[in-house]
Amino acid sequence: MPETLVQGRVWRFGNDISTDVLSPGTYAVAPLEIRKLHVLESVNPVFASECQPGDVIVGGSNFGCGSSRETAPENLKAVGVACVVAESLARIFMRNAVAVGLPVLVCEGVHDVFEEGQVIAVDLATGAVTNRTTGDTYQGDSLPEEMRTILSAGGILEVLRTRANG
Amino acid sequence: MGMTQAERILARATGNESVVAGEFIVADIDLALLHDIFAAQVFDTLADVGFDDVFDPERTVVVIDHLVPAPSAEAAAIHQRIRDHVTRLGIEAFYDSGTGICHQLLPEHGHIRPGSLVVGTDSHTTTYGALGAGGTGIGTSDMVYALATGRLWFRVPETIRFELTGSLQPTVTWKDVILYLAGRFGADAAQYKAMEFGGEAASRADMSSRLTVANMAVEMGAKFGLFAADDITNSYLLDHGGIGCEPFGPHDDAVYETVHEISLSDLEPQIAMPNEVDRVGPIADAEGLTIQQAFLGSCTNGRIEDLRAAAEVLAGKHIAPGVRLLVVPASRDVLKEAMETGVLATLVDAGASVLPPGCGPCFGGHGGLMAPGERCIGTHNRNFIGRMGSPDAEIFLASPATVAASALAGAIADPRDQGVKHA
Known part of the structure; x- marks a missing residue:
């Protein structure tokens, strides 16, 4: 499987999934091992415990809206989420996801063409999104090269580490 | 170009x-x-x-x-x-x-x-x-x-x-x-x-x-x-x-x-309703809903002008029984000016709890969190699920005058009525 291809089981969420839902303020400075257990719990109490490595989130519009807390994508990554595909992504969430090395993709209409538990394949380079369960393919926005470079390095800190040591 | x-x-x-x-x-x-x-x-x-x-x-x-x-x-x-x-x-x-x-x-x-x-x-x-x-x-x-x-x-x-x-x-x-x-x-x-x-x-x-x-x-x-x-x-x-x-x-x-x-000439007081900042209507859409907490503060509306606007509504009156009014000046300078101009005394006389300058309740950190089933009206910027404690609490967002009027009424109220109308 090419490095830019992600394939996994779908978890489906609606519009305006906020950083307060992804990373509740009450656990703002809690360690990752505790913090991640509360990711999305106010909208799906079993998600954090049942998410498997490689699972993919399919979201509605404005996914990740709200605060600048990078713990939002970090929590998702920590419970095993391999990619977030949404109708639209909140600006800071998108930036933070790339910064922590969590692949994200915008694909119009994606929310209504997947059901929970179906299998999705996402090509980050071309933006192609495939429903492996139904066989249908949809075209999302491919990530700009600047962002893919950071993602493939494993996040912006890895870019910086290389720079400090270079 | x-x-x-x-x-x-x-x-x-x-x-x-x-x-x-x-x-x-x-x-x-x-x-x-x-x-x-x-x-x-x-x-x-x-x-x-x-x-x-x-x-x-x-x-x-x-x-x-x-x-x-x-x-x-x-x-x-x-x-x-x-x-x-x-x-x-x-x-x-x-x-x-x-x-x-x-x-x-x-x-x-x-x-x-x-x-x-x-x-x-x-x-x-x-x-x-x-x-x-x-x-x-x-x-x-x-x-x-x-x-x-x-x-x-x-x-x-x-x-x-x-x-x-x-x-x-x-x-x-x-x-x-x-x-x-x-x-x-x-x-x-x-x-x-x-x-x-x-x-x-x-x-x-x-x-x-x-x-x-x-x-x-x-x-x-x-x-x-x-x-x-x-x-x-x-x-x-x-x-x-x-x-x-x-x-x-x-x-x-x-x-x-x-x-x-x-x-902007015909604009009425507005209110954002749970759980999205863009779920907004004129104040009449939420008027009369009982509240347990009113929050005046945050980086959105915790300045001296905001405290003064609330004090003008609350002057000589007292908030309704069962309502907690939290006032959080946005800075020590704001707090000092509110003290020196009598704004703080007006708010305290009306029944407000004054918290030290900071973010506290606005981001659900501490100092004024909500229980399940409670309702808050605040001057802050977000009303997302779980923003102020329990995911089963409701948050409404409005101006300082609307928050003050609601604290007086014990229910969401139109500031144009000066908060005298009880639900």
């Missing part, structure tokens, strides 16, 4: 003659802001990836405002680490616990200059657009990169311009304006974009109002929420830091993605 205010800010920060919307650029950072939720982690990581210094200690500001006073031993330990880092790195612009909320302090202490590029580990960094600066929120890893190199990548945003005309009716405020815009255009209307607020109504708005509007631009997804720097900006800067400014704004022939012309 003329540039929008956002393009002018980013062109200057890249040292280019011009930049154009859609372009990826690497820009020099004029100012970096960190607060206590993230500062210790950022400074630890900076050292971990191999950098012993920040790019410029004089262009780095650190504020302890979220967990104040420390609600736990863990929070106190984080503050301790931040103080150690600040000393080690030689950062002089350090505002310790109790001084105030970052987005109040930076303008108040003259750190924000029109035309500059400011990044902060807080989404409400857009607030600095009130002074004509490009303020925007970033995460902790991006901040580590910015502090290490003094630079950061950006996509030059398209701009949506709001030409605001007419005059607000009495008791209708700029908080009502930005809630109205969020409701009309939606929470992702300005996703990845800049918002410019212009027109004769915007040019008459005082700095406190501009700060409220720019603060909430991010609730529509915006990267920047910009006002042109003008005489009002110049006067504010002379009073806060002592260095005035030249006018700065978009070029006359700037190219916009969209221009909306909106008259």
